[in-house]
Amino acid sequence: MVLTGGTMRVVVVGNGTAGQTAAGFAKKDSPESEVIVLERHPYPSYHPCALPYVVAGEIPLESVVDRVPRPGIEVITSAEVEGIDLEGKKVHFSKDGSQESLEYDALVIATGLRPTRPPISGLDLEGVRLLWDVEDAEYILKHMGERIVVVGGSATGLEVAGALAKGGKDVWLVEMMEQLMPGKVDPPVASTVAKYLRSLGVRVLLKSPVKEIRGPTGRASEVLAGDHVIEADTVIVAAGVRPNSKLAAEAGIPIGETGGIRVDDRMRAAPGVYAAGDVAEVWEYVTGRPVVTGLVSTALVQGRIAGRNAVGGGLRYRGALSPYVIHVGDRLLGGVGLSATQATRWGLEHVTGRLSTLDLERFAPGVDRVLSWLVATREGRLIGAQFWGAREVWGRVSSAALAILSGMSLQDLLTTEFAYHPLLTPVSEPLTVLADSVLRRFKMAP
Numbered sequence: 001m002v003l004t005g006g007t008m009r010v011v012v013v014g015n016g017t018a019g020q021t022a023a024g025f026a027k028k029d030s031p032e033s034e035v036i037v038l039e040r041h042p043y044p045s046y047h048p049c050a051l052p053y054v055v056a057g058e059i060p061l062e063s064v065v066d067r068v069p070r071p072g073i074e075v076i077t078s079a080e081v082e083g084i085d086l087e088g089k090k091v092h093f094s095k096d097g098s099q100e101s102l103e104y105d106a107l108v109i110a111t112g113l114r115p116t117r118p119p120i121s122g123l124d125l126e127g128v129r130l131l132w133d134v135e136d137a138e139y140i141l142k143h144m145g146e147r148i149v150v151v152g153g154s155a156t157g158l159e160v161a162g163a164l165a166k167g168g169k170d171v172w173l174v175e176m177m178e179q180l181m182p183g184k185v186d187p188p189v190a191s192t193v194a195k196y197l198r199s200l201g202v203r204v205l206l207k208s209p210v211k212e213i214r215g216p217t218g219r220a221s222e223v224l225a226g227d228h229v230i231e232a233d234t235v236i237v238a239a240g241v242r243p244n245s246k247l248a249a250e251a252g253i254p255i256g257e258t259g260g261i262r263v264d265d266r267m268r269a270a271p272g273v274y275a276a277g278d279v280a281e282v283w284e285y286v287t288g289r290p291v292v293t294g295l296v297s298t299a300l301v302q303g304r305i306a307g308r309n310a311v312g313g314g315l316r317y318r319g320a321l322s323p324y325v326i327h328v329g330d331r332l333l334g335g336v337g338l339s340a341t342q343a344t345r346w347g348l349e350h351v352t353g354r355l356s357t358l359d360l361e362r363f364a365p366g367v368d369r370v371l372s373w374l375v376a377t378r379e380g381r382l383i384g385a386q387f388w389g390a391r392e393v394w395g396r397v398s399s400a401a402l403a404i405l406s407g408m409s410l411q412d413l414l415t416t417e418f419a420y421h422p423l424l425t426p427v428s429e430p431l432t433v434l435a436d437s438v439l440r441r442f443k444m445a446p
């Protein structure tokens with residue numbers, strides 16, 4: 001497909017998931033066009049989602065860094081964009097100490113999130129680090145001790161704590177709210193995950209804000225969390241992020257209430273300017289509320305739309321479903337759509353259901369349990385689902401995502417066929433069994 005007749009220059013800022021995808025789509029859709037990506041790192045890209053396993057020693061750091069850009073796309077590394085001139089259609093960037101400019105016909109801003117330093121004293125002590133990028137992982141690996149405090153019961157916090165505990169470290173996971181993954185995962189599921197982490201040996205501390213990290217010798221030695229004083233030589237902080245939208249704000253591009261760049265359904269932020277990925281403020285699919293998702297899944301979709309539309313296409317964004325899967329120890333936590341907590345916060349009347357079933361036939365090798373949780377409107381439309389189990393969580397989340405996207409009701413789920421195999425699946429897909437029980441409990445069955 002060639003969308004543009006002539007040659008144009010598309011400049012992409014940031015070579016993460018959204019930037020790479022936008023660049024790839026722009027080039028494929030308009031091969032005559034020049035596509036240039038400016039990336040501030042000295043290497044083209046890396047895989048942030050693998051970093052929890054890198055710091056736990058499961059994956060070598062070098063294997064998650066891409067040192068060679070994908071063919072066909074020019075990636076200028078060590079290029080930090082410092083200004084956007086909307087009128088002159090130019091970006092200004094620094095490279096190797098010199099200032100340079102590049103004109104564009106279309107610009108895609110894909111600068112992601114940036115970690116924020118939580119208000120904790122002692123963050124600069126040796127052995128303390130926020131986990132965000134390759135340099136952080138490198139630092140943590142170099143300074144890794146034996147007694148670790150992970151600050152933040154976020155997805156990253158859960159993954160790091162689970163992986164380190166599996167590797168034999170003494171791990172505390174500290175969260176200031178009363179549950180892990182507050183807001184995103186509903187309490188019954190979150191408490192099951194906390195129980196599992198405890199079974200791995202992780203000391204999970206809830207309702208305990210970290211106030212101070214002490215280290216009289218210059219190296220972290222104690223963490224003050226709530227009323228606890230925890231001995232620790234390594235502190236990994238996985239809490240607090242903001243959209244990296246300062247560049248756009250300084251150029252006069254509208255910023256939304258979440259701090260992300262406001263975009264329309266074509267990912268347009270200003271004439272000739274698109275934003276995609278974690279830096280973009282989009283809308284949650286069910287409620288239309290503004291959100292910044294912080295997920296690869298949404299960054300990919302937005303990157304495709306921004307890249308295609310930058311060269312004249314007309315793809316439209318439908319809203320964020322935010323599907324995720326988290327690897328905790330040897331188990332998987334996944335979800336999509338609204339949690340009941342979010343539905344309540346946003347004033348949406350809803351019902352919930354919970355079901356623990358076998359994840360395979362009782363005779364199948366490796367049979368385990370899967371916890372399924374769903375959120376539906378009062379009328380019975382599926383709006384959210386969460387799963388906790390040993391396998392197939394990705395598939396269940398993805399099925400639920402398609403069901404939510406197509407407006408399916410719980411009754412529709414009952415009449416949907418799911419593939420069966422005696423060694424690979426239970427005879428009835430847990431989501432449909434749960435849908436049936438919710439329909440009966442709330443007397444919604446026809």
Ligand SMILES: Cc1cc2nc3c(=O)[nH]c(=O)nc-3n(C[C@H](O)[C@H](O)[C@H](O)COP(=O)(O)OP(=O)(O)OC[C@H]3O[C@@H](n4cnc5c(N)ncnc54)[C@H](O)[C@@H]3O)c2cc1C
Pocket residue numbers: 013014015016017018019038039040041048049050051052079080081082110111112113131132133156244247276277278279293294295296297299324325326
């Ligand atoms: C430890 C960790 C684990 C994660 N695990 C998962 C997971 O399992 N599943 C999941 O869905 N998501 C996960 N995420 C989130 C996921 O990585 C992001 O949602 C995704 O990378 C977003 O893509 P993006 O392109 O918007 O931003 P990014 O991937 O952050 O890319 C932004 C890029 O822009 C560059 N940049 C920023 N400013 C400038 C500038 N001024 N000039 C030039 N370049 C600039 C940055 O260097 C960066 O390369 C994880 C994140 C982390 C940190």
